[in-house]
Amino acid sequence: xxxxxxxxxxxxxxxxxxxxxxxxxxxxxxxxxxxxxxxxxxxxxxxxxxxxxxxxxxxxxxxxxxxxxxxxxxxxxxxxxxxxxxxxxxxxxxxxxxxxxxxxxxxxxxxxxxxxxxxxxxxxxxxxxxxxxxxxxxxxxxxxxxxxxxxxxxxxxxxxxxxxxxxxxxxxxxxxxxxxxxxxxxxxxxxxxx
Numbered sequence: 415x416x417x418x419x420x421x422x423x424x425x426x427x428x429x430x431x432x433x434x435x436x437x438x439x440x441x442x443x444x445x446x447x448x449x450x451x452x453x454x455x456x457x458x459x460x461x462x463x464x465x466x467x468x469x470x471x472x473x474x475x476x477x478x479x480x481x482x483x484x485x486x487x488x489x490x491x492x493x494x495x496x497x498x499x500x501x502x503x504x505x506x507x508x509x510x511x512x513x514x515x516x517x518x519x520x521x522x523x524x525x526x527x528x529x530x531x532x533x534x535x536x537x538x539x540x541x542x543x544x545x546x547x548x549x550x551x552x553x554x555x556x557x558x559x560x561x562x563x564x565x566x567x568x569x570x571x572x573x574x575x576x577x578x579x580x581x582x583x584x585x586x587x588x589x590x591x592x593x594x595x596x597x598x599x600x601x602x603x604x605x606x607x608x
Contacts, residue, residue: 438599492519505537
């Protein structure tokens with residue numbers, strides 16, 4: 415199976431892909447995915463809090479509720495592809511094993527070749543493919559690759575325990591998008607019938 419991330423990271427060290435069919439048009443699904451405030455989900459907040467404690471990071475200060483896309487962009491993720499309503503790809507370089515991670519955007523045309531030492535390149539997608547007038551196959555894929563052997567060692571040690579929380583967030587993300595998109599689509603249909 416090909417992925418939009420093949421262009422940016424054909425041989426990742428880590429690849430996680432989640433997919434679901436949602437009963438709503440692709441535009442609504444993508445809007446809801448971008449607007450979802452992940453930290454409004456209590457278990458997601460718990461995962462972030464646990465990471466802070468395990469890593470010895472300073473407590474996060476107060477935050478304003480914001481959608482996934484706005485929040486990740488404010489953290490330093492760069493936009494690699496934006497073709498509404500079907501595909502968004504974001505990417506950054508970082509050292510995820512440090513307590514207070516700094517995400518650095520990489521321009522799309524440099525992402526595949528980027529090789530600064532002791533970094534991990536991470537890219538993720540939001541994909542909304544219409545499979546009917548009111549059905550969408552929604553996917554979210556994340557890939558990561560270390561830029562050198564030292565980074566690979568650090569990242570492998572970090573990923574052994576961190577993947578549980580990261581995958582947990584993805585597993586909470588998907589049903590929340592489905593609920594929000596299907597609820598919104600039902601309201602649109604109800605308004606049309608009224």
